[in-house]
Amino acid sequence: GDSVTQMEGPVTLSEEAFLTINCTYTATGYPSLFWYVQYPGEGLQLLLKATKADDKGSNKGFEATYRKETTSFHLEKGSVQVSDSAVYFCVTGTASKLTFGTGTRLQVTL
Amino acid sequence: GAGVSQSPRYKVAKRGQDVALRCDPISGHVSLFWYQQALGQGPEFLTYFQNEAQLDKSGLPSDRFFAERPEGSVSTLKIQRTQQEDSAVYLCASTLVGLAGGIGELFFGEGSRLTVL
Numbered sequence: 001g002d003s004v005t006q007m008e009g010p011v012t013l014s015e016e017a018f019l020t021i022n023c024t025y026t027a028t029g030y031p032s033l034f035w036y037v038q039y040p041g042e043g044l045q046l047l048l049k050a051t052k053a054d055d056k057g058s059n060k061g062f063e064a065t066y067r068k069e070t071t072s073f074h075l076e077k078g079s080v081q082v083s084d085s086a087v088y089f090c091v092t093g094t095a096s097k098l099t100f101g102t103g104t105r106l107q108v109t110l
Numbered sequence: 111g112a113g114v115s116q117s118p119r120y121k122v123a124k125r126g127q128d129v130a131l132r133c134d135p136i137s138g139h140v141s142l143f144w145y146q147q148a149l150g151q152g153p154e155f156l157t158y159f160q161n162e163a164q165l166d167k168s169g170l171p172s173d174r175f176f177a178e179r180p181e182g183s184v185s186t187l188k189i190q191r192t193q194q195e196d197s198a199v200y201l202c203a204s205t206l207v208g209l210a211g212g213i214g215e216l217f218f219g220e221g222s223r224l225t226v227l
Contacts, residue, residue: 004152032214043114044153044201044218089152096143096166098216100152 002027006090006101013080013108021075021104023064023090031092033057033066033073036100039086047075047088080108112136114219116202122225123192131187131222133202142185143216144177145201153201159185192226199223 006023013019025033035047035057048057053068062077073090085108090101115134123129135142141160145153146169155169161182170177174193179185189196200223203216 034215043220044203044216046215049215091152093214096158097155097169098143098145098153100154102150102152 002031002092002094002097002099004090004092004099004101006088006104008102009087009105011104011106013106015082015108015110016079017108019075019077019080019084019106021088021090021106023073023075023101025071025073025090025092025099027071027092027094027099029094031094033064034091034093034098035062035064035073035075036089036091037086038089038103044089080106082108082110084108114202114204114217116200116219116222118222119220120223120225122227124227125193126191128188128190129192129224131189131200131224133185133187133204133219135183135185135202135204136206136217137183139204139206139217140182141205141207142179143203143205144185144187145203146171147199147201147221149198156187156200189224192224194226197224197226 004025032051034049036044037047048059050057050066056065064075087103089103092099144156147153158166159179174190176188199221201221203218
């Protein structure tokens, strides 16, 4: 079955720092790739997605590019804010299933 | 309501008790999913409904777990004879359409946290 490996947290950054959260995956076929985010006290919500190789998903200043050759989907943001503090999940999607990574907690401080 | 609603938000059960967890998806959403999230882990797929039909139940960990969606709207996840390893957050998600075009964005509820003593 599919699997996702993402960097362990917590990641602690100062406001306006550059963020990278690494994610690699294994999957049969051609999955869609997602980043989901869970803010404190809220449910999981979609941050961005890419459905085929070389697609770039972007939202709220976050970006990730579907790299088939390296089976990666790293999340980046040029300048993080305190409000970005949350748990980020890298996710593959095939057929009826989403397969989640273990999540990376990001803490942004002033 | 505007989002996916789950109840109860918290449930404490003694080992061996049966529990029922309810999910109200977004109105009109065709597809409904249940996921299990253990502490410190990502959610894991349990089962998927398209309308009232349960099309995939490959993630249910044992025959103690049972899910239904009899009228294609509200769904209930039932766990019989609960065990300590069943302690987790149970997440429900829905999406507007079926999955013929591939899985897209899921809308998640806040989950039901089950603690089995």
